[in-house]
Amino acid sequence: MNYLPIFVQIKQRPCLVVGGGSIAARKVALLRKAEGDVTVISPELCAELSELAAAGKIQHRAKTFSAEDMDDCVLVIAATDQRDVNQQVSALAHEKKLPVNVVDNPDLCSFIMPSMVDRSPVQIAISTGGNAPVLARLIRTRLEGMIPAAYGRLGALAESFRGKVKAAFPNVETRRSFWESVLEGRIAELIFTGHEDEARALMEKAIAEKSANPELPGEVYLVGAGPGDPDLLTFRALRLMQQADVVVYDRLVSPAIMEMVRRDAEIVYVGKERDKHTMQQENINQLLVRLAKEGKRVLRLKGGDPFIFGRGGEEIELLAQEGVAFQIVPGITAASGCSSYAGIPLTHRDYAQSCVFVTGHLKDGSVDLNWKALAHPNQTVVFYMGLHGAPTLCKEMVAHGLSGSTPVALVEQGTTPQQRVYTATLDTLLDTIKSKDIKPPTLIIVGEVVSLHDKLKWVKEHHNDDDDSVFAYKN
Numbered sequence: 001m002n003y004l005p006i007f008v009q010i011k012q013r014p015c016l017v018v019g020g021g022s023i024a025a026r027k028v029a030l031l032r033k034a035e036g037d038v039t040v041i042s043p044e045l046c047a048e049l050s051e052l053a054a055a056g057k058i059q060h061r062a063k064t065f066s067a068e069d070m071d072d073c074v075l076v077i078a079a080t081d082q083r084d085v086n087q088q089v090s091a092l093a094h095e096k097k098l099p100v101n102v103v104d105n106p107d108l109c110s111f112i113m114p115s116m117v118d119r120s121p122v123q124i125a126i127s128t129g130g131n132a133p134v135l136a137r138l139i140r141t142r143l144e145g146m147i148p149a150a151y152g153r154l155g156a157l158a159e160s161f162r163g164k165v166k167a168a169f170p171n172v173e174t175r176r177s178f179w180e181s182v183l184e185g186r187i188a189e190l191i192f193t194g195h196e197d198e199a200r201a202l203m204e205k206a207i208a209e210k211s212a213n214p215e216l217p218g219e220v221y222l223v224g225a226g227p228g229d230p231d232l233l234t235f236r237a238l239r240l241m242q243q244a245d246v247v248v249y250d251r252l253v254s255p256a257i258m259e260m261v262r263r264d265a266e267i268v269y270v271g272k273e274r275d276k277h278t279m280q281q282e283n284i285n286q287l288l289v290r291l292a293k294e295g296k297r298v299l300r301l302k303g304g305d306p307f308i309f310g311r312g313g314e315e316i317e318l319l320a321q322e323g324v325a326f327q328i329v330p331g332i333t334a335a336s337g338c339s340s341y342a343g344i345p346l347t348h349r350d351y352a353q354s355c356v357f358v359t360g361h362l363k364d365g366s367v368d369l370n371w372k373a374l375a376h377p378n379q380t381v382v383f384y385m386g387l388h389g390a391p392t393l394c395k396e397m398v399a400h401g402l403s404g405s406t407p408v409a410l411v412e413q414g415t416t417p418q419q420r421v422y423t424a425t426l427d428t429l430l431d432t433i434k435s436k437d438i439k440p441p442t443l444i445i446v447g448e449v450v451s452l453h454d455k456l457k458w459v460k461e462h463h464n465d466d467d468d469s470v471f472a473y474k475n
């Protein structure tokens with residue numbers, strides 16, 4: 001982050017604007033909107049500012065800027081067309097540690113002004129750090145269209161009931177849950193459609209009824225985060241990610257996806273790297289139960305699909321047993337994501353009529369599979385967690401009848417910007433893993449469909465040897 005976004009309270013506090021032209025007038029208007037007490041320093045004023053000064057709405061000192069003008073103000077804006085004056089104002093403000101903005105000169109600023117969507121009391125500020133103001137304006141236009149003006153009225157309703165709701169729901173979790181039901185339900189609809197009085201009446205009723213009988217919202221969302229690319233999340237996954245109180249995630253969830261969970265959610269990393277589980281599965285199961293029973297909405301975020309080699313079943317079993325509410329959101333499993341992004345169809349009328357997903361890693365670390373059923377020429381076999389057991393895999397597939405020249409693909413960090421795809425054969429797979437230094441998470445795809453990769457590949461790879469795994473988000 002280049003800047004810390006904050007909202008500053010300037011109500012009835014002295015703000016200084018140096019400059020009296022039309023640009024200064026725009027800034028003055030903004031400061032007055034936030035009820036700042038504005039003084040303008042300038043030998044002359046434009047018509048707009050003259051009018052305000054004459055009406056006593058701003059103070060005007062008809063002079064050039066000097067150091068003492070900056071006494072007793074809380075915020076400074078320089079908007080003159082003279083570079084040296086702007087520089088002088090900026091230097092002095094920096095010296096006095098006063099926040100200063102110099103219009104159109106980010107280098108001289110200690111704060112910059114965002115683009116804004118104003119639905120007071122709801123305010124959205126957008127900034128590109130001064131790098132792409134046009135983009136900020138574009139985003140603003142989009143948001144303006146998306147967020148009905150009525151959100152301002154909804155915000156005002158929330159503001160006026162704030163104290164009452166706080167008193168009626170002393171518990172933070174139940175209070176949050178109450179507000180969510182208000183802001184997403186019938187009361188919000190009434191406000192949007194202009195039925196303010198009815199909305200207020202219903203609000204009074206809801207407070208009385210629900211505070212007499214509060215229920216803790218505790219629930220677990222077992223959510224599949226897909227293989228890495230955040231664009232592959234489902235709408236429901238995204239919605240739940242943004243309303244969870246706690247997020248319990250492991251190594252396979254990409255940092256780009258973690259960026260999208262609610263900012264103030266508590267984040268718990270439970271690890272899960274081969275042979276060094278940061279937290280034992282039983283403890284994870286219990287943690288989910290405990291958090292939900294505390295009334296929290298717990299997001300259990302898993303790479304890919306939670307029900308495909310994700311131990312989702314084990315986690316849900318204990319929740320069901322303990323009577324904790326839960327919901328399960330499927331995700332795009334690595335096989336689907338990686339095969340699409342590698343241009344390798346899992347089935348194809350000419351090459352494969354079936355497709356099997358298997359794990360190359362069993363509970364005790366061995367690889368003990370029904371090789372006879374897997375080694376079929378017209379079948380695609382996708383190995384999850386297969387790197388460690390690759391020697392056994394190659395040996396057994398050939399021993400059970402597949403040719404050593406059967407094509408194999410390795411998809412490392414599939415669907416992420418670090419994706420690498422290598423093709424080999426059952427005979428050469430181990431050499432490729434070694435020579436290309438392939439690391440988990442990697443998916444191994446065995447079958448004739450792999451031969452289509454050359455023709456169908458479409459994702460450009462950026463090989464960068466300095467790049468570490470993208471799956472290493474730690475907060």
Ligand code: SAH
Pocket residue numbers: 227228252302303304305306307308309310332333334335338383384385386411412413414415416440441442443444
């Ligand atoms: N539930 C997950 C799988 C968890 S098992 C899913 O449905 O995808 C972990 C294995 O999945 C890894 O060892 C690797 O083989 C595979 N995997 C997961 N994400 C991957 C990715 N982005 N690229 C390649 N393989 C991946």
